[in-house]
Amino acid sequence: MTFSQFALATGAWLMSSALYAGDSIRPIEPILVTIPAGTYEMGTIKRQNAQPVHTVSLNSFSLGKYEVTVKEFARFVEATNYPMPTQCRHELDGWFKPATKGNWQQNALTTSEYQPVVCIGWRAAQAYVDWLAKETGKPYRLPTEAEWEYAARAGTSTDYFFGDDESRSAVCEYANTADLYGESRLQRDANTSYKNWDTGMASCSDGSAYASIVGMYKPNPFGVHDIVSNVLEFMADCYADNYDDASATGAARQHVNCEERSTRGGSWHWNNWPHSFRSSIPEDFIGGVDGFRIAMDGQSTKKSKETQLFEAALHAAQAREKINRVDRFDFVEPVANLMLTEDGGLVSLVWDKHPDPLVTEYRVFRNKVRDSMFRLIAANINEPTFREPTPTHQVEYTVVAVKGHLQSAYSEPVLSPLGFSPIPGKIEAEHVNSLTGASIAMSTDGRGDFNLSGRNGIEATAEFSYQLNVKKAGYYQLSYRVAAPQDVEGFSVFLDDKPIAQAAIKNTGGIINGKLSQVRKCIFLRVS
Structure with a gap:
């Protein structure tokens, strides 16, 4: 039986056996740990958006020991018929496709009901905690950024609660991150790589290729699991690009029109970041590596019957998964003297x-x-x-x-040797001999191609040189694709340092809906 079939079968069982007085479906309340009151310095000078570093004093609160799982989230959907998204950015083919069919229960990356729930978006996470609070009468909510960072650090001052880990060799004991095992599976499943991609990968094996069953790694000193990385976690805060107006008591920042929500931690699909680093996500974005954990005012309370049953089943799933991972850590040394x-x-x-x-x-x-x-x-x-x-x-x-x-x-x-591009023929933009004023970036057309671009676009003084093998003199048509947010002077074409053509570039729309609005143009060259 596939997980999708298993999940549907589980859902049917819940509908029939989890009904109680008043035909209500009781939630599985989260397993919480109590976080003691304290004061700490929030932020870091290593990131502009985490400044200024400032003092925050927090009262005692409770935080989920684990990220919310598929099994817990199922109760909410069954009880409320909440309109869940039917598409999710989650398929792997070198990077995540913008949107593919899939939801919180059926997607390509979820294989266990004890994994963190994903493909839900911030709004569904907020609806979940609202429902949980209403059903139980307890002040459940999403954590604030200040609470999360304080709980993650657990009284430490290093990048991570277990140290700085500059070599990224210790993190696999504490988190599910981009690592050697994930790389081995990623190459096998999708012929793609973490190597040289974004933040790279850890030099160790965590035993999990994709999202992990929660609680498989060592907890921090407060007893919180997966706080470094497993899935990215939604915060209650509306995102701001600095701490200029941050609360000294750790309250969530809220704006009237909030388009971006703060997120913390990392995911299995990315390398890990220090606890003080911040990120954000559009409030309406539905992603396959994004989940959440729950916070509550005050100290944790006695576990309900449903929570106790869930905890026992989770421990059994963790034990089975631990056995499955026995052979996932024996990596040989790299090949030498290539x-x-x-x-x-x-x-x-x-x-x-x-x-x-x-x-x-x-x-x-x-x-x-x-x-x-x-x-x-x-x-x-x-x-x-x-x-x-x-x-x-x-x-x-x-x-x-x-x-x-x-x-x-x-x-x-x-x-390999530099080589020459044959003319007539196709000259890939990234096959440059030398490059200044721009950089090579992966394109947004979904084909695995590359663009010449830059943080702020191609600079006005940029130069690209290519080695060409022109077999015959004559007239040639040079076709190219270009995207520009405004009219610009364009570019000149040189052959052996002599100008042979010039092309103006008009506004194409630049970036529209997250993609480059490209148009195809051509100019004519005379090669003698």
Whole structure:
């Protein structure tokens, strides 16, 4: 039985057996830990949006020991028929697609009812805590940013409650994050990578490729689990880009028209961030790595019968999952001494034979843009060598060793020769010989292509150079795609340092609904 079938079956059982007096469905109240009152310095000088660092004094409150799970959330949906989203940004294919079919109960990334509930959005999380408070008469709510950071730090002053972890090698004991195991599964399932992507990955294995059953990692000193990372957590606060008007008592900041909500922590899909770092999410955004935990004024209370039953079932699920993860931590050392040579139109890679006799194969990865995401190009290689035709442009290679279906960390990469783009032919924008005033960025067209852009767009003095092999003199048409938020002077084309054409660029709309509004243009060149 698939999880979707299992979840539906569970839902049917709940509808029939969880009905009580007055035909009401009783909530599973959260397992809480009491957070003692205290004062701390909130924020950090490492991030502009977490300044100014300021003193916050908090009364004692309670916080969810775990993130809210699918099983707990099911009671709310069944009791209220809340109109849940039917699309969610959650499918993996190198990055998350903008929206695909899926909901809190049926999506590609949820495989257990004891995982954190996702694909819900901030508004549904708020509706959940409102319902929980109404049904129980207890002041349940979403935590504030100040409460979350205080509880996460648990009296420590380092980046994380367990230390600074600059090497990102200890975090896997405490959190589900982008890591070696996740990379191994991600390459297998989607032929894509955390390597060189956003914040990269930890140099350890946490045993979980995607969202984890809650409570599988060591808690912080206050007894809170998954506070570093598992899913991103919604806060009660309306997001502001600094702490200029932050409350000294830790109250949530609220605006009349709130479009962005604060979030804290990290998710399995991203590397982890220090507790003081902040992020935000549109209030109407529905994501597959976003969830929440619950807060309550005052000290935690006696567990209800439903909570006790849930806790026992969760512990059983955790025990089963612990057994399943036994073989997910045995990673071999990376491949050593990878070297590249080119001769007769062939690129040859050689590396040292791995000393571990249980290594069963090698895999070769290629990166079509330096420092971007590696893609698998060859597997089941038994000997420490690989050859292929020399690419027409410069690419990057790396190799891994495989033991027990787990791949090692990547070897040190090597670069192929620069190469020439044949004309007539297609010149990819990212195949530059040299680049100033711009950067290579992944495009938004969903095809895995790249753009030349920059933090504030391409600079007015930007220059791109390419190595071309023009077989025959004559007239050529240069077609290109461009996106611009306004009319600009455009660009000039040079051949051997001599100007041969110029193109003006008109306003295309820039970024519309999160995507570049691109138009196709062309100019004519004479090559002699």
